[in-house]
Amino acid sequence: MSSSEALLDVSNLDVTLHTERATVRASRAVTYSVAAGRTLAIVGESGSGKTILNLAPLGLLPPGVTADITGEVRFDGKLVLGDGVNQIASHRGKDIGVIFQDPLSALNPARRIGSQIMEVAEQHLGMTARAASAHAAELLKMVGIPDPVARLSQYPHELSGGMRQRVVIAAAIAAEPKLLIADEPTTALDVTVQAQIISLLRQLQKRIGMAIVLISHDIGVVAGMADAIAVMYAGAIVEIGSADDVLVQPSHPYTRGLLASVPRLDTPLGAPFRGLPGLPPDLSRPLKGCAFEERCSVALEACGSARPPLQPVAGTHAAACFANVRAALAATR
Ligand SMILES: Nc1ncnc2c1ncn2[C@@H]1O[C@H](COP(=O)(O)OP(=O)(O)O)[C@@H](O)[C@H]1O
Ligand SMILES: [Mg+2]
Structure with missing residues (x-):
């Protein structure tokens, strides 16, 4: 994915949050791009910085929080953030649709x-009320809601969780955005409905041709839909590449841990959780060395004192791990 064909190009983005109590380094030197019409999944445990990374540049911050943002964002070939420019928020709703993580705040219950x-x-879209009403019914039909005209006059509580999420998606794509940011779009739903929502997103992507940034703590949820995957840990991308690269040849021990914690068909019921022991670091404290070192089973001495940079594994596949670089060197000798 070269920058010239990217719809969204994020480069060296740093986000520092300020609250009354703390200063949090939520994103560090984050670089990625999303091609038009394609899906980039951003995965990582809760607290790794996925939401802030995607929403802070759009001016969407949690209440009581301010942010310092540096780096550059290009959208559709235009610089929208950085170098004194800050226009990305004006694309929200129109060129950039957002599905928020918090299902309660997504729709107004009243x-x-x-x-x-x-x-x-x-x-x-500058539609009249009459045209907008017809458009809304059309959208509800498109997201698979039966009897769409009758649904228009209902309130959110009259719908099931899965149907409500379809309404949220309909609102997010109402202006046919070029990019949809879907933050944990299936997390609040039960497993069968999760699969339906992912399949709906794929259908809509084909129909509208939009790119999707699919954010999830569950690498299993994104596996079937992502063209590319970025793995975040402690505010930084620790591995990035095509979905095949990351899923088939995971190069960062954190990615391997995430993959090992996805239950499979052949996992016996009641089998011990093979996931990741321990917890991610507190981002309000300074980090020395690799943020994953404490939880890593292959850590080297260097990992405690220096931060591994993101380095190419092969082609566009890159990982930030000293142990992996050493293993790769050994393999070529
Ligand atoms: N409202 C908030 N106040 C203070 N810190 C926050 C707030 N929201 C998020 N953060 C901090 O920002 C970091 C990234 O959070 P977030 O982007 O929500 O992670 P994710 O979406 O991956 O779960 C976390 O370390 C979290 O502690
Ligand atoms: Mg989040």
Whole structure:
């Protein structure tokens, strides 16, 4: 993926959050790109910085939090953040649709479903109320909601969790965005509904041709849909590559840990959890060396004092791990 063909190009992004209590380095030197019409999955445990990385540049911060952001973001060939420019927020809703992680805040419980979708069409497509209402019904049909016209006048609590998430998706794609940021779009749903929502996103992607940034703590959820995968740990990308590269030849011990913790068909019931022991580091404390060192079973001495840079494994596949670099060198000798 060269930058010239990328729809979204994020380069060297640093995000530092300030709250009353703490200063948190939420993203460090993060670089990635998303090609038009393709899906980049961003995976990592809760607290690794996935949400802040994607939403802070759009001006979407948790209440009571401010952020210092440095680095550059290009969208559709245009510099939208960096070098004194800060215009990315103006693309939100129109060129960039967002599905928020928090299912409770996604829809206003006091307003009818139809008006919440119509609002997007009126605001970003300049539609009249009548046209927006027809568009909203069309969207509900597109996301697989039966009897869409009748649903327009219902309230969110009248729908199941899965149907509500379909409404949220309908609102996010109402202006046919070029990019959809889907933050944990299936996390609040049960497993069968999760699969339906992922399949819906794939269908919509084909139909609208939009690129998707699919954020999930569960690498198993994104495996079937991602073209590329970026693995985040402690605010940094520790491995990135095509989905095949990352899933078939995981090069960072953290990625291997995430993959080992995905239950498989052949996992016996009641088998011990093979996932990752320990917890991610506190991002309000300074980090010395590799952030994963404490939990890593292959750590070298260097890992405690120096931070491994993201280095190419092969082609566009890269990982930030001293042990992996050493193993690769040994293999070529
Ligand atoms: N409202 C908040 N106040 C203070 N720190 C926060 C807040 N939200 C997130 N953070 C910090 O930012 C870091 C990244 O969080 P986040 O992007 O939400 O992670 P993820 O989406 O991967 O679960 C975490 O270390 C978290 O502690
Ligand atoms: Mg999150």
